[in-house]
Amino acid sequence: MTARKTTSRASRRTAARQTRPLPGLGELEAAIMDVVWRTDDAVRVRDVLDELEPLRKPAYTTVMTVMDNLYRKGWLSRELDGRAYSYQATRDRIQAATDALRELLADSGDPAAALLHFARSATTAESRALTRGLKERGRRR
Structure with a gap:
């Protein structure tokens, strides 16, 4: 066990x-x-x-x-x-969700448009998370 x-x-x-x-x-x-x-x-x-x-x-x-x-x-x-x-x-839940999101975007036919549509309709909490993620990504570069 x-x-x-x-x-x-x-x-x-x-x-x-x-x-x-x-x-x-x-x-x-x-x-x-x-x-x-x-x-x-x-x-x-x-x-x-x-x-x-x-x-x-x-x-x-x-x-x-x-x-x-x-x-x-x-x-x-x-x-x-x-x-x-x-x-x-083989991967944690967050990585699996990230992979699934990437697949959904790829299957949309226009991933950039789908992502932009999501960003425009995001809740305040989702917008904050996206902003935080982009800032963190910018610091790593």
Whole structure:
């Protein structure tokens, strides 16, 4: 068994309900990635199955198959640990969201226009975040 964060099970479930699946992930894939992202260390299929919400209790083999699919898609890395694989996310949630945003922009047909449209319609908080990011980027150059 692997070590886990010391947050309560109830708070982990609340966090899981508040996040939306990223583009490119099915519902169960997103729930599994949420468990993996909330865990400090590598996880086994049994660890993930134990952490899924009570209303979502797929079979062990279903979780194993979905985790294998996530490995093949590049979302997870794995290492043989005894007779079972231990899995880890290949990127954190923020990087995955960034990659998904880039894909959405690329698929828009005119990424610059889509980005400008977003910037013009951004909320005050979103505008502040964009401004902060551009300032930080300017300092790194």
